[in-house]
Amino acid sequence: MAPKCKLSYFALMGLSEPIRFLLSYGKMDFEDIRYEFEQWPPVKTSTPYGKLPVLEIDGKKMHQSTAICRYLGKKLGLAGENDWESAEIDMAVDTITDLRLKLSDYYWEPDEAIKQKKKETVFKETLPFYLERLNEQVKENGGYLAAGKMTWGDIFFAALCDYMNGVAQFDITKDYPNLASLKKKIRELPAIKEWISKRPVTNI
Structure with missing residues (x-):
């Protein structure tokens, strides 16, 4: 069964667009949650370090945009061979x-x-x-x-x-x-x- 993905970020491209590109490339269905800045304060405490983006896969939360991209790169066969x-x-x-x-x-x-x-x-x-x-x-x-x-x-x-x-x-x-x-x-x-x-x- 394919993992259920939920990507949370602000209502712009920014740091999340590479994640969205990789999820799309891998045909991994994801919920694209976008917060307006005024919606952010009450959500902030629910994130690992009070920052976005956060990618949730099967209930596990990942943060740090580059780490998320690296993880997806490995998962999709786009990482280095050595x-x-x-x-x-x-x-x-x-x-x-x-x-x-x-x-x-x-x-x-x-x-x-x-x-x-x-x-x-x-x-x-x-x-x-x-x-x-x-x-x-x-x-x-x-x-x-x-x-x-x-x-x-x-x-x-x-x-x-x-x-x-x-x-x-x-x-x-x-x-x-x-x-x-x-x-x-x-x-x-x-x-x-x-x-x-x-x-x-x-x-x-």
């Missing part, structure tokens, strides 16, 4: 997370003057630094981020692009053809394409 390949995937995912955090730090900055300073650094320095290297990495791995094959890291990247594009307000892969090709390849996988066509529309 310790080195697994490390390659982890390094790629952690690098993408570093980039996401830099973008998020700028996007959620409440002080407008500070935000403008951060914006200049992010767009002139941070994005080119990371994207040039990731673009070359994909080229060296035959069109993928690690291990010369499709892994959960590629799905993680393609899913987070939606959030990062929303923050940047443009397609961050537009000047990086290898990354653009990888994103397109993942998004055109039938099960993921189907998910994208039916998911709720949000900016980030």
Whole structure:
């Protein structure tokens, strides 16, 4: 019997979209619970560490988005075949997370003057630094981020692009053809394409 999955997150793509992509890829039916921010306070105490996302499978709760993605990657045959390949995937995912955090730090900055300073650094320095290297990495791995094959890291990247594009307000892969090709390849996988066509529309 297939596991019963319940994914809880806010009403946006954010950290949960890679999980949704992986669940969709694996054809794992899941309940997609989305909280508005005003609904969050009373729910917070029911989560393991007062944070989302939380994935519940057969009554067992998992937290930490990357750990959830890694678990699903192994379950779906998208992990490394040995310790080195697994490390390659982890390094790629952690690098993408570093980039996401830099973008998020700028996007959620409440002080407008500070935000403008951060914006200049992010767009002139941070994005080119990371994207040039990731673009070359994909080229060296035959069109993928690690291990010369499709892994959960590629799905993680393609899913987070939606959030990062929303923050940047443009397609961050537009000047990086290898990354653009990888994103397109993942998004055109039938099960993921189907998910994208039916998911709720949000900016980030």
